[in-house]
Amino acid sequence: MSIHVPIKKLAILGSTGSIGHSTLSICESYPDRYKVVTLAAGTNVDVALEQCIQWCPKIISMATEKCANALLKLLHQADIYDIEVLHGSAGATRVATHPDVNFVVSAIVGVAGLEATYAAICAGKTIGLANKECLVAAGDLIIAAARANRVALLPIDSEHNAIHQAMRGGTPAEVKQIWLTASGGPFRNTPAADFARITPAQALKHPTWTMGQRITIDSATMMNKGFEVIEACRLFDLPPAKVRVTVHPQSTVHSLVEFVDGSILAQISVTDMRLPILYALAYPERPVSDLTFDLKSLNQLDFSPPDFDRFPCLRLAYEAAEAGPSACIALNAADEIAVAAFLEGRIPFLGIPRTIEAVLAKTVAVAPSSIQQVLEADQRARATARQVVAGGAIVS
Numbered sequence: 018m019s020i021h022v023p024i025k026k027l028a029i030l031g032s033t034g035s036i037g038h039s040t041l042s043i044c045e046s047y048p049d050r051y052k053v054v055t056l057a058a059g060t061n062v063d064v065a066l067e068q069c070i071q072w073c074p075k076i077i078s079m080a081t082e083k084c085a086n087a088l089l090k091l092l093h094q095a096d097i098y099d100i101e102v103l104h105g106s107a108g109a110t111r112v113a114t115h116p117d118v119n120f121v122v123s124a125i126v127g128v129a130g131l132e133a134t135y136a137a138i139c140a141g142k143t144i145g146l147a148n149k150e151c152l153v154a155a156g157d158l159i160i161a162a163a164r165a166n167r168v169a170l171l172p173i174d175s176e177h178n179a180i181h182q183a184m185r186g187g188t189p190a191e192v193k194q195i196w197l198t199a200s201g202g203p204f205r206n207t208p209a210a211d212f213a214r215i216t217p218a219q220a221l222k223h224p225t226w227t228m229g230q231r232i233t234i235d236s237a238t239m240m241n242k243g244f245e246v247i248e249a250c251r252l253f254d255l256p257p258a259k260v261r262v263t264v265h266p267q268s269t270v271h272s273l274v275e276f277v278d279g280s281i282l283a284q285i286s287v288t289d290m291r292l293p294i295l296y297a298l299a300y301p302e303r304p305v306s307d308l309t310f311d312l313k314s315l316n317q318l319d320f321s322p323p324d325f326d327r328f329p330c331l332r333l334a335y336e337a338a339e340a341g342p343s344a345c346i347a348l349n350a351a352d353e354i355a356v357a358a359f360l361e362g363r364i365p366f367l368g369i370p371r372t373i374e375a376v377l378a379k380t381v382a383v384a385p386s387s388i389q390q391v392l393e394a395d396q397r398a399r400a401t402a403r404q405v406v407a408g409g410a411i412v413s
C-alpha cells in the first residue's frame with residue numbers, strides 16, 4: 018500500500034546561494050513531495066536564469082531593478098514570458114507570501130531576508146529557517162509572530178536542527194542546557210600572535226563546510242557561533258547561560274541536549290546541509306534518503322571549551338544576548354559591515370571584533386516594537402560601523 022504524502026509548495030528565498038542549491042537538490046530528489054512555486058535571489062542573474070528554465074517558478078525576485086531587468090531580457094531571449102520578475106525586499110515578500118506557497122525556505126543572507134521572512138510568518142506559511150541573522154536582529158518579534166499565527170519555525174541551521182531533533186527526547190522543562198558544537202574554524206589552533214596577519218583567503222578556507230562567504234568568515238571569527246547562541250535562545254526559549262558552546266573539530270556531532278536526569282542526546286550525521294534541509298521540509302516525517310553516515314568513519318570525537326580571548330566575537334555575542342534587542346541588532350549590522358570591509362582588504366581580521374565592539378559601545382538600548390524599527394536601528398548601526406571602519410581607528 019503506498020502512502021499519499023501531500024505535496025509541499027515551496028518559496029525559496031536565496032535560491033542561488035549555498036542553501037538554495039542544496040534545497041533545490043532535495044526538490045530534484047523528491048519530485049513527488051516538493052514543488053517549487055516561487056524563487057528569490059540577489060544579483061546572480063545567470064544562475065537565476067538557469068533556475069527559471071529548470072523550475073518554471075510563477076515569480077522570481079532579484080535584489081535590484083537592474084538585475085530584474087537583465088533577467089527579464091534573458092528570459093524573453095529564451096522565449097519565456099510567463100514568469101513574473103520582481104525586485105527588492107517588496108519582490109521577495111511577494112515571493113514569500115504567494116497564495117500557492119505553503120512552505121518558505123528562508124536562506125537570503127543577512128537582514129536583507131528579514132522583511133520577506135516576517136511577512137511569510139504573518140501569512141501563515143511554514144518556515145524552514147536558515148537565515149539566522151533574522152533571529153539575531155528581530156528574534157522577539159519573529160517568535161511572537163510565529164506563535165500568534167501558529168506557524169512552525171523549523172531550523173535548517175545544522176546545530177539548531179540537531180537540537181530540534183534531540184528535543185524530541187524530552188519536554189522543555191526537562192532540559193538542563195544545550196550544547197552547540199563549533200568546528201573552531203580555520204584558526205582553531207592558530208596562536209594569538211598570528212591573528213594580525215590572517216588574510217581573507219585563509220579565512221575563507223572552512224575546515225569542514227562549504228558555505229557562502231559571510232557565514233564562512235563568521236565561522237573563522239566564531240561570530241557564527243555567537244549568532245547561533247542568540248538563535249538558540251530565541252528558538253528554544255532558553256537564557257544565554259543555558260546555551261553552551263563546545264569546540265568539536267570533526268563537525269560530526271551537530272549539537273547536543275543535556276536533560277536534567279543527566280542524559281545527553283546528540284545528533285550525528287553527514288556534514289551535508291541537505292540533511293537538515295530535508296528534515297525541515299519533511300517534518301514531522303523522516304523520508305528515506307541516501308544521506309547515510311558511515312559509523313566506521315567515526316574514529317575520534319573531540320570536545321573542548323572555546324577560547325574567548327582569541328575569539329572575542331563569541332564573547333561579544335553572549336554580551337549582546339544579555340544586553341537585549343538593540344545590542345543584537347547592532348551586533349549583526351556591525352558584523353555585516355566589518356566582514357565586507359575585511360573581504361575588501363580595508364580592515365584586518367582583528368578589525369572585525371574591534372569594529373563590532375566600537376559599535377556596541379555607541380548603541381543606545383531601545384527595544385524595537387516593529388520590523389520597521391528593527392530596520393531603522395540596523396541602518397543606524399551600519400552607519401556607525403561605516404564611520405568606525407572609515408575612521409581608520411582599527412589597526413592590527
Ligand SMILES: NC(=O)C1=CN([C@@H]2O[C@H](COP(=O)(O)OP(=O)(O)OC[C@H]3O[C@@H](n4cnc5c(N)ncnc54)[C@H](OP(=O)(O)O)[C@@H]3O)[C@@H](O)[C@H]2O)C=CC1
Nearest residue numbers: 031033034035036058059060061125126129147148228229
Ligand atoms: N551555507 C550553509 O551551509 C549555511 C547557511 N546558513 C545561513 O543561511 C543563509 C544563507 O547562507 P548561504 O547560502 O551560505 O549564503 P550564500 O552567500 O551562498 O547565498 C546567499 C543568498 O542570498 C541571496 N541574496 C543576497 N543578498 C540578497 C538581497 N539583497 N536580496 C535577495 N537575495 C539576496 C544571494 O543571491 P545571489 O547569489 O544571487 O547574489 C544568495 O541566493 C545565511 O543566513 C547563513 O547564515 C545557516 C547554516 C548553514
Ligand SMILES: CC(=O)[C@@H](O)[C@H](O)COP(=O)(O)O
Nearest residue numbers: 174175199200201202236241
Ligand atoms: C553548517 C552550519 O550550520 C554552519 O553554521 C556551521 O556550523 C559553521 O561551522 P562553525 O561551527 O565553524 O561555525
Ligand SMILES: [Mn+2]
Nearest residue numbers: 174175176245
Ligand atoms: Mn550552523
